Amino acid sequence: MDISEFYETFFEEAEELLGDMERHLLELDVDEPDAEQLNAIFRAAHSIKGGAGTFGFDVLQHTTHLLENLLDHTRHGELVLRRDIVDTFLEAKDMLHDQLDAYRQGEEPDPEAFERICQTLKQLALDEMGKKVGDDAPGAAPAAKAEPEQASQPEEKSKEASSGVSDGDGGAEGRLTIALLGIADKDRDLLVEELANFGEIIERRGDSSRYEVVLETSTSIDDIEMVMCFIVEPEQLEIVAAGGPAAGAPAADVSDAAAKSDSGESAQSGQHSEAKAASPSKTPEQPAKAEPGKPAAKGQDKAKAKPKAAAGAESSIRVPVNKVDQIINLVGELIITQSMLDQTVSEMDATQGGALVNGMSLLQRNARDLQEAVMSVRMVPMDYVFSRFPRLVRDLAAKLDKNVELVTEGESTELDKSLTERIIDPLTHLVRNSLDHGIESPDKREAAGKSRTGRLTLSAQHQGGNILIEVKDDGGGLNREKLLAKAASNGVPTAENMSDDDVWQLIFAPGFSTADQVSDVSGRGVGMDVVKRNIQAMGGHVEIQSRQGQGTTTRIVLPLTLAILDGMSIKVGNEMFILPLSTVLESLQPRKEDIYAMAGDDVVMKVRDEYLPVVAVHQALDVADAETEPTNCIAVIVQGEGRRYALLVDDLIGQQQVVVKNLETNYRKVSGVSAATILGDGSVALILDVTDLHRLSRTKREAQSASRQTPLAKEVEV
CATH class of the missing domain: 1.10.287 (Helix Hairpins)
Incomplete structure (x- = not known):
């Protein structure tokens, strides 16, 4: 078995650990840090260090070791946290991520960046504690020696003493029985060879269903378990103490403690329990009862929790x-x-x-x-997306000298994984926009009677067959007059009687920016137009709601998945098309008095005091044998890019779920069409792109207007 087979597992788990580390660092209260959070951050670094050493990723191992030492001093109270120290830890986390990416690409990490972060961490230790860290950095065989700072903790000492493991600081060695469950013979030899790195193998016994290795070692059970679980599943590994007296905890002392802590239990019963725990023939499924008043042995804890751990391991599986x-x-x-x-x-x-x-x-x-x-x-929860923004908000707010509180809602709302990956960039632009343009400086907020700390909310919820994502800030809101003036100076068509919704949509125009000066955050007019294009490419649309002085809400509506589509089947001539049901608002029979021909051969239809552009599908897509008289057609009112259109079709067939097939992959890009599907009779139906269909129709009408009127406009009265 090639150990490189497990690289991807290590990379994925290390990524998750780094994500947990960043999340805890961002949530830390530097004035009163939570002990559990500090321990969680330390454990993440410790696990990555052990795995990196196992796979020979020396640079990653050494960097993590330096960070681990500082984190250990922090959780012991020897290093007092400040915001700049947390920033340094976050910088180290970023460097670990870069090193992990380098190893994943089969490359060596940047040596200059590695040296720089090492110097930063060492200097931090010298400045804050007057101590050197990293001189005892492990070599090629990680975790071969327990960390001295771990051994110094009373809790760790107690655990190791009760589990038959030495304190790693010169004490007597411990003897462990390590059981490998359900491992094939060819794979087992490699695992045994890996175990030999932790100490001396005393005995080997058993078969493929249960193979036991008795190991004399000074390494803690935690370290061995952590490294081995990068290679095997947790339910395939059991580790218990094989000899109490050898670990430096005489049976007599144990029995005395048992007698003192529980007068109802005799010393003889305590010796009997310890003798059973020390017996190599004792299986993990029958753990010795821990003496009252003393912590249970690590191996015993693991054995007792085994059914639960196994059930948890079987509840999920990694699949490409x-x-x-x-x-x-x-x-x-x-x-x-x-x-x-x-x-x-x-x-x-x-x-x-x-x-x-x-x-x-x-x-x-x-x-x-x-x-x-x-x-x-x-489907994956939106927390996969939202978890990336606390760090962005923290760093950007500090750069802009603003106080911002980030609130996330609906993290458990699920969305197709392909969409979650594509929505990250648009959301990043919107968040940066809210921080830079939306939320005011603390002084301006205070002058306006607001809290000095701004509030940015990211939320997600299901809405019918779609998902609604909102980016909401309590800043100054959009300024209508400023937007109109900027649009006019940029040559963007505007009108004084434009609705607020239309004015807000101006910010999505290419090159449009309201920033007074260009900075590394904004001002170049690049970003919001990309946001709109990317969201439309995912079959969604963007809406903006804003009130001056109170804030702005940007709403993104997306389909839950791109693989299955709820559609409306329509017929034009002898051709069948599919309209995404999310774009369909209503359908009606046009009346002659409601249709008007406009300048430039544009045609509009009046629907409840609103004039909608008319798109004749047969004309846009050159469909033969279709109905050309508008009053004999059916007008399907659809919405795309925040605008409504009236599509003229011959007939409505019905609603159905269709399997989306990528047309560009299987054929080529077709104007007015977003994808295709296969109907029940085996025929191919094109899925229409409402907005692109309108553009296509207008282009064709303009091309024909030079020589003659369009068939549609010829039949209507002005």
């Missing part, structure tokens, strides 16, 4: 995304096949094929349940 995508694609094909069969059965005589009809009904229900179950595999 491409495998999930393959399953989703196959389920999509199954749904298409089921639709074909369903259509065939519907054309049969129900009296002759009753059993077949019932079977198809059951297949349809099961196929839908299977589809929903498989789609849920791709």
